Amino acid sequence: MKNYGLIGRTLKHSFSKDFFTEKFIKENTDATYHNFEIADIKEVKEILSRGDINGLNVTIPYKEAILPFLDDVSEEAKQIGAVNTITFNNGKVVGHNTDAYGFARSIKPFLKNTHHRALILGTGGAAKAVAHVLENIGLDVLFVSREPENEEHFTYSAINSFMVQACGLIVNTTPVGMYPNVADMPEFPTQYLTKDHLVVDLIYNPEKTRFLEEAEKQGAEILNGLSMLKEQALKAYDLWNNN
Numbered sequence: 001m002k003n004y005g006l007i008g009r010t011l012k013h014s015f016s017k018d019f020f021t022e023k024f025i026k027e028n029t030d031a032t033y034h035n036f037e038i039a040d041i042k043e044v045k046e047i048l049s050r051g052d053i054n055g056l057n058v059t060i061p062y063k064e065a066i067l068p069f070l071d072d073v074s075e076e077a078k079q080i081g082a083v084n085t086i087t088f089n090n091g092k093v094v095g096h097n098t099d100a101y102g103f104a105r106s107i108k109p110f111l112k113n114t115h116h117r118a119l120i121l122g123t124g125g126a127a128k129a130v131a132h133v134l135e136n137i138g139l140d141v142l143f144v145s146r147e148p149e150n151e152e153h154f155t156y157s158a159i160n161s162f163m164v165q166a167c168g169l170i171v172n173t174t175p176v177g178m179y180p181n182v183a184d185m186p187e188f189p190t191q192y193l194t195k196d197h198l199v200v201d202l203i204y205n206p207e208k209t210r211f212l213e214e215a216e217k218q219g220a221e222i223l224n225g226l227s228m229l230k231e232q233a234l235k236a237y238d239l240w241n242n243n
């Protein structure tokens with residue numbers, strides 16, 4: 001019997017356990033998937049040293065905090081600075097980032113050559129993976145943060161019509177609007193959005209966040225986080241199985 005699992009702080013509404021349990025049944029794999037809820041990242045040491053785990057996913061808020069506990073990190077995860085998948089290679093604990101792969105796969109059918117510049121809301125692990133993908137495709141990336149750290153980071157109050165017009169792609173990587181706080185939305189002036197915008201929300205519960213609803217009202221094309229979620233999970237499964 002193989003053991004897989006998810007490390008995070010609050011995992012009650014997590015998608016992974018059901019997704020992988022269903023996949024193991026479909027593929028006739030003798031495996032189980034556990035949720036490891038930890039209140040502090042230091043507790044991860046015990047999980048990583050158990051010796052009976054074959055692969056792990058990592059979620060909020062530990063995708064960056066997990067780095068010092070790993071023996072090695074893939075080149076891509078190193079560049080991004082966040083890990084959401086762990087493999088155990090001959091006793092070595094190795095971190096990977098499949099969020100980037102998932103985001104790239106999910107956005108590909110929606111990207112147009114008019115999308116030159118992207119505005120990313122949030123600066124956490126998912127924002128870094130999204131920026132990595134978009135910069136590799138050749139887009140300019142700007143970040144919006146509650147606490148801007150450098151000149152590529154803007155405050156929410158700095159978002160004006162000119163900036164929205166200049167950024168054909170808007171990506172919400174914050175948890176604002178996620179279940180159960182479905183009435184919330186990022187402080188974004190949606191009135192400046194047009195039919196030429198693509199608005200992505202990495203949230204998948206609810207399927208249409210209030211932010212996406214407001215963007216749709218302005219005629220913008222919208223995409224939620226569901227396809228990214230499935231793609232990143234399938235890539236993690238491949239890594240665990242050495243494909």
Ligand code: NAP
Pocket residue numbers: 059060061063099102121122123124125126127144145146147173174175176178202203204224225226228229230232
């Ligand atoms: P994270 O590392 O905790 O980062 C979230 C960022 O959002 C923070 O760095 C913060 O940026 C901003 N933020 C947090 N709370 C906020 C608030 N109350 N108001 C405004 N901004 C806030 O989390 P993450 O791993 O990047 O994940 C972020 C979201 O993406 C979650 O909703 C997660 O479910 C989703 N996600 C989806 C997928 C998928 O496959 N669909 C994959 C990964 C993540 P500042 O401090 O700079 O403001």
